[in-house]
Amino acid sequence: MAIPHPDPPGRRPTAPGDDAPPGTPATGENVCRTCRGTGRVEGRRCEDCGGSGIVTEGIGGA
Numbered sequence: 001m002a003i004p005h006p007d008p009p010g011r012r013p014t015a016p017g018d019d020a021p022p023g024t025p026a027t028g029e030n031v032c033r034t035c036r037g038t039g040r041v042e043g044r045r046c047e048d049c050g051g052s053g054i055v056t057e058g059i060g061g062a
Contacts, residue, residue: 017048018056030057 014021017032031037032049045051 012052012054013050015048015050015052015055019058020056022056024056026058026060027056028059029054031055 012022017034020027022029032039032046032053032055034048035041035046035053037053039046039049039051039053041047046053049055
């Protein structure tokens with residue numbers, strides 16, 4: 001189940017944990033594995049997702 005967030009797809013800034021910029025063909029949003037979608041790790045903003053709880057990952061097997 002997708003976790004809703006305030007930024008529409010393709011409008012979120014690129015985060016260090018992204019495989020590609022948001023909106024890139026053959027990618028999709030996924031819950032950040034580091035913070036498990038909370039945007040926080042040990043009380044601080046997650047470095048991988050930039051605090052959004054969402055990362056962009058490649059989909060498919062190309």
